[in-house]
Amino acid sequence: MSKQKYKYVCQQCSYEASRWLGKCPECGAWNSLVEETIEKKTVAGIQKNGGVRPEPLAQIKPLGVERLDLGMAEFNRVLGGGLVPGTVVLLAGDPGIGKSTLLLQSASYAAQKLNKVFYISGEESAQQIKMRAARVGLDNSNLWLWSETDLDAIEAEIRESLPSLVIVDSIQTIYSAELNSGPGSVSQIREGTTRLLNLAKTLNIPVIIVGHVTKDGMIAGPRVLEHMVDTVLYFEGERHYQYRILRAIKNRFGSTFELGVFEMKNEGLTEVTNPSQAFLAERPLFSPGSVVAACMEGSRPLLVEIQALVSQSSFGQPRRMTTGTDNNRVNLIMAVLEKRVGLNLNFQDAYVNIVGGIKILEPALDLSIALAIASSLKNTPCLSGLAVMGEIGLTGEIRGVPYVYKRLQEAKKLGFKCCLLPAGNVEEKVSGLELLEVKTVREAIDAALA
Numbered sequence: 001m002s003k004q005k006y007k008y009v010c011q012q013c014s015y016e017a018s019r020w021l022g023k024c025p026e027c028g029a030w031n032s033l034v035e036e037t038i039e040k041k042t043v044a045g046i047q048k049n050g051g052v053r054p055e056p057l058a059q060i061k062p063l064g065v066e067r068l069d070l071g072m073a074e075f076n077r078v079l080g081g082g083l084v085p086g087t088v089v090l091l092a093g094d095p096g097i098g099k100s101t102l103l104l105q106s107a108s109y110a111a112q113k114l115n116k117v118f119y120i121s122g123e124e125s126a127q128q129i130k131m132r133a134a135r136v137g138l139d140n141s142n143l144w145l146w147s148e149t150d151l152d153a154i155e156a157e158i159r160e161s162l163p164s165l166v167i168v169d170s171i172q173t174i175y176s177a178e179l180n181s182g183p184g185s186v187s188q189i190r191e192g193t194t195r196l197l198n199l200a201k202t203l204n205i206p207v208i209i210v211g212h213v214t215k216d217g218m219i220a221g222p223r224v225l226e227h228m229v230d231t232v233l234y235f236e237g238e239r240h241y242q243y244r245i246l247r248a249i250k251n252r253f254g255s256t257f258e259l260g261v262f263e264m265k266n267e268g269l270t271e272v273t274n275p276s277q278a279f280l281a282e283r284p285l286f287s288p289g290s291v292v293a294a295c296m297e298g299s300r301p302l303l304v305e306i307q308a309l310v311s312q313s314s315f316g317q318p319r320r321m322t323t324g325t326d327n328n329r330v331n332l333i334m335a336v337l338e339k340r341v342g343l344n345l346n347f348q349d350a351y352v353n354i355v356g357g358i359k360i361l362e363p364a365l366d367l368s369i370a371l372a373i374a375s376s377l378k379n380t381p382c383l384s385g386l387a388v389m390g391e392i393g394l395t396g397e398i399r400g401v402p403y404v405y406k407r408l409q410e411a412k413k414l415g416f417k418c419c420l421l422p423a424g425n426v427e428e429k430v431s432g433l434e435l436l437e438v439k440t441v442r443e444a445i446d447a448a449l450a
C-alpha cells in the first residue's frame with residue numbers, strides 16, 4: 001500500500017503547505033491550516049472534447065439558449081433573464097436571510113413547467129422543508145425534496161433521474177467520503193463544486209448552490225468557489241428589516257449591474273416591483289434631517305430617504321456613525337461642510353442612516369447626505385417634494401452624475417415636484433419637474449433649506 005500523503009490547507013484562502021504552520025503566509029490568518037489528505041486527481045473541468053479544433057469567431061454558431069423562468073421577475077432579471085441550462089449559480093448570504101425560502105419558492109415555480117426539480121438539503125430534513133413549503137403555500141408534485149449530504153449519492157441520483165433543475169442547500173454541508181477532511185473544508189467545497197459543475201455541463205442541467213458567508217462577509221471556502229461557478233449572487237439585507245436585495249457579483253450570462261428587491265413576509269418572499277415607493281413609504285414630511293436621494297443601483301433608478309441627526313456632543317471626541325453607506329465618505333462630506341460652507345460640526349455628534357436597511361455606495365448620494373446633515377444642524381426641513389443627486393468634490397463643488405434622465409423620471413413617477421442636481425448635468429428635461437441646478441454645496445444648501 002502506498003504511503004498516505006497529507007497536505008495542510010488554509011481554510012480562509014486555500015493556500016497549501018507541505019507542513020503545518022501557525023500563520024498562513026498567504027492571507028495572514030492564524031491557526032487556519034488544517035491537515036487534509038492529498039486529493040485523488042479529479043479530471044472534472046478538463047473534459048476531452050472529441051478533437052474540436054480552433055474555429056474563426058464568425059463561424060461559431062450562437063447558442064440558442066432558452067432560459068428557465070424562476071417565477072419572480074426580480075430573480076430572473078438578476079440572472080440576466082432567467083437561468084441558463086447547464087450553468088452553476090452560487091447564491092450566497094448570511095444565515096437566516098432567506099436563501100432557502102427564495103430557492104424553494106423558485107424551485108416550486110419552475111417545477112410547474114418542468115418534469116422534475118430536485119431540492120437537496122443538507123441542512124433541513126424533508127419534513128422541515130415541507131413545513132416551510134406549507135407555510136409559503138407551495139404544493140407541487142414535480143418538486144422532489146431530499147435530505148442528503150453524501151456527494152456520491154447525490155451525483156449518482158442526478159445521473160439516474162436527470163432532473164431539470166437541481167438545488168443544493170448548502171455546499172458547506174455536502175461531502176465526499178473519498179476525502180479525509182470534514183464537510184465545509186476547502187477541499188470538500190472544491191470537490192463538491194467541481195463535481196456539480198461537471199454534472200451541470202455534461203447533463204445540461206442548471207444547478208443552484210447555496211453558499212454560507214463567514215463572519216467577515218466572505219463566502220466560506222471563498223475564492224475557490226467564486227472562480228469555479230458561472231454566476232455568483234449575493235442575497236443581503238438587514239435581518240430586522242423586511243427588505244432583501246439580490247445582487248449579481250459575477251455573471252457569465254448577464255450583467256452584474258442588476259438588482260432585485262424582495263420583501264420577507266409571513267407567507268414567504270414577495271417581489272417589490274416598485275422599490276422606491278417601498279423605501280419612501282414611512283418618510284416623515286417636513287422633518288429636519290430627512291432628504292430624498294435619487295440614486296442608481298445598476299441600471300435601475302432608486303429613490304431612498306437619507307436621515308441625519310446632528311446633536312451637541314457630550315464627549316470630547318464627537319461620535320460619527322453611519323449605516324447603509326460608507327463612513328469615510330460621510331466624514332469627508334462633513335469636512336467639506338466645515339471648511340467650504342463654514343458649518344460648525346466640530347462639537348457635534350452625527351448619525352447618518354439610509355432608511356430601509358439597504359446599502360448604497362454611489363458618489364451621487366453625497367449631496368443628499370450633505371443636505372441631511374445641514375438640515376439637521378440648522379433644524380430646518382428641506383423643501384418639500386425635493387429629490388437630490390450630485391457628487392461633492394473636495395473644494396465643495398458639485399460634480400456631475402450619470403443617468404440623470406432616468407433618475408429624474410423616477411422622481412417624477414413618484415410625485416416629486418423638483419430636483420436638485422449638478423449644474424449642466426441635464427441632457428433631457430422631464431416635463432412637470434422643476435430643476436434646481438447648483439454648482440457648489442453652499443448654493444445647494446441655500447436652495448434646499450430656504
Ligand code: TYD
Nearest residue numbers: 095096097098099100101264265266267268
Ligand atoms: P431561510 O430561508 O431559512 O434563510 P437561509 O436559508 O438564508 O438561512 O429564512 C429564514 C428566515 O426567514 C427565518 O428567520 C424566518 C423568516 N421567514 C419568514 O419571515 N417568512 C417565511 O415565510 C419564511 C419561510 C421564513
Ligand code: MG
Nearest residue numbers: 099100123169
Ligand atoms: Mg437555509
